[in-house]
Amino acid sequence: MATRTSHVLISGVVQGVGYRAWVEREATMRRLSGWVRNRRSGAVEAVFSGAAADVAAMLTACATGPRLARVSAVDANDRDEAETGPFRVLPSD
Numbered sequence: 001m002a003t004r005t006s007h008v009l010i011s012g013v014v015q016g017v018g019y020r021a022w023v024e025r026e027a028t029m030r031r032l033s034g035w036v037r038n039r040r041s042g043a044v045e046a047v048f049s050g051a052a053a054d055v056a057a058m059l060t061a062c063a064t065g066p067r068l069a070r071v072s073a074v075d076a077n078d079r080d081e082a083e084t085g086p087f088r089v090l091p092s093d
Contacts, residue, residue: 004052005034005082010044010062012072019044020089022066030054033083037090045093049083 010019015038023036023046032050039045046062048055062074 002052003050003082004055005047005049005079006055006059006076007079008046008048008059008062008074008076009039010046010065010071010074011042013068013070014044014065015042017068018066019069022069023062024087024089026061027058027087030058032058032087033085035083035088035090038092040093047079047083 020036020038023044027034027036027046027048030050032048032054034047034049036044036046048058059074059076063071065071
């Protein structure tokens with residue numbers, strides 16, 4: 001099974017709309033490791049690690065997000081270092 005780790009920055013109306021909680025639920029459902037947090041810039045930052053197909057599906061889902069979100073961009077960059085353990089919500093940066 002191919003694995004993938006992606007560092008993601010999601011911009012638009014993504015804070016104050018339940019985006020982090022939604023990401024946590026979606027990532028957990030896909031059995032992904034990693035984390036999500038709010039950025040001072042108003043963006044949401046995340047890292048997803050797991051099966052390549054599951055990470056790809058998560059990135060696609062992030063472009064829509066929860067009902068109240070208005071996503072304008074999802075910028076993803078793959079990285080070599082994998083995350084392990086349960087997916088978690090980190091404090092804002």
